[in-house]
Amino acid sequence: MLWPMEPKQLTVVGGGLAGCEAAYQAAGLGVEVLLIEMKPLEFSPAHRSPKLAELVCSNSLRAESLENAVGLLKEELRRMNSLIMKAAEATRVPAGGALAVDREAFSAMITKELEKNPKVKIQRKLVESIPQGDPVVIATGPLTAGGLARELSSLAGGEDLYFYDAIAPIVAGETVDMSQCFRGSRYGKGGEDYINCPMDQEQYLAFVEELLKAEKVPPRDFEREILFGGCMPIEAMAQKGLQTLAFGPMKPVGLVDPRTGKQPYAVVQLRQEDRFGDLYNMVGFQTKLTHTEQLRVFRMIPGLANARFHRLGSLHRNSYINAPRLLLPTLQTKERPGLFIAGQLSGVEGYVESTAMGLLAGLNGARRALGAPPLVPPETTAVGALVHYLTQASPRNFQPMNVNYGLFPPLRARVPKKERRAALARRALGDLENWVNSW
DSSP states (O other), X not given: OOOSSOOOOEEEEOOSHHHHHHHHHHHHTTXXXXXXXXXXXXXXXXXXXXXXXXXOSOSEEEEOSTTSHHHHHHHHHHHTTOHHHHHHHHTEEOOTTEEEEOHHHHHHHHHHHHHTOTTXXXXXXXXXXXXXXXXXXXXXXXXXXXXXXXXXXXHTTSOOOEEEEEEOOEEEGGGSOGGGOEEOOGGGTTTTOEEEEEEOHHHHHHHHHHHHHSOBOOOOTTSOOOBOGGGOOHHHHHTTOTTTGGGTTTXXXXXXXXXXXXXXXXXXXXXXXXXXXXXXXXXXXXXXXOHHHHHHHHTTSTTOTTOOEEEOOEEEEEEOOOHHHHBOTTSBBSSOTTEEXXXXXXXXXXXXXXXXXXXXXXHHHHHHHTTOOOOOOOTTSHHHHHHHHHHHSOSTTOOOBOOOGGGSOOOSSOOOGGGHHHHHXXXXXXXXXXXXXXX
């Protein structure tokens, strides 16, 4: 394809999923990319690997089915040649109806792909201010801090938007006492992908009591505590009522203990974290308890009395911009068209959603470098529905959002409720194909 002008270099700041996807897409259009990542010179409170595209909160990219909007978003990304989706498929591990990956292999593959790409130069340094070039993609993620965070706050009119995000512990699989647990997925879907730690009523009530009494890590004095519902700490959920966990992350529905032939009163699920089954994530157990209290309380769970924790849970501050006030549907900032915001920093929540914003920012950053008009995805697609939310939501009460079918415009034809999601998915993929073919 002939472009209007000789391409300028695109600078991408941040080597997470969004930044890596942005760099890959831009390089695919023939644009030279400078990808800047601060690791290993400096690490955020949640990161520990020098590799690019490090997964922190979970190894799960969530549901695969098109009945779930995130499943549709993943399919759209596949059809747009997403590097993140290629790596996920190549490094996936069993997880029932979800797409989960071996985290080390996933990051290693993405790092290798970008390191060998002749159009991508990776520079390891800390960026303290927004680069002055044009175009620039900022994809520094929800833990953006320091001078860069202050500049973004200034760009936002002095606003300081953030919420708290909690990470779940990871258990060494060999230390789980399987005599007290059983393998299986809900309703038998997905084989034996999860380890289930069952509780009777007495065990459950004792566990919740200790969870509520346990010491928590306090927020710093100058920060208000704002918890995003999708990653609410387990102890914060327990405070809502004695049975909240039994109807939430510890619900036993669809699980039968083969030793008793009955459904447990409550259950803690452990999801495989790596390809070889060495590590397991405590599903839904993101927490802000102190490390000492985590060891005390979580070892009350049947099967975990002698568990070795590869990583304990933690709490960290996540930053995001007021997207409706600052962004165009192209992910360009209104005040500076050569500046794009991608990933969770843009106001989406979740790895897949961050990847989608990285992909769009990378394409549009590259097109700006080539002198071509930017792209706006159809609102009827999953990526377009997310962009529409970011740019059209109320700026007064803006909060991060996962993709969901509630963001999609209604179907024109009347469809039975049970068929609505399938119809929305068909429409989305059809409109996506027409949009991609129009580039």
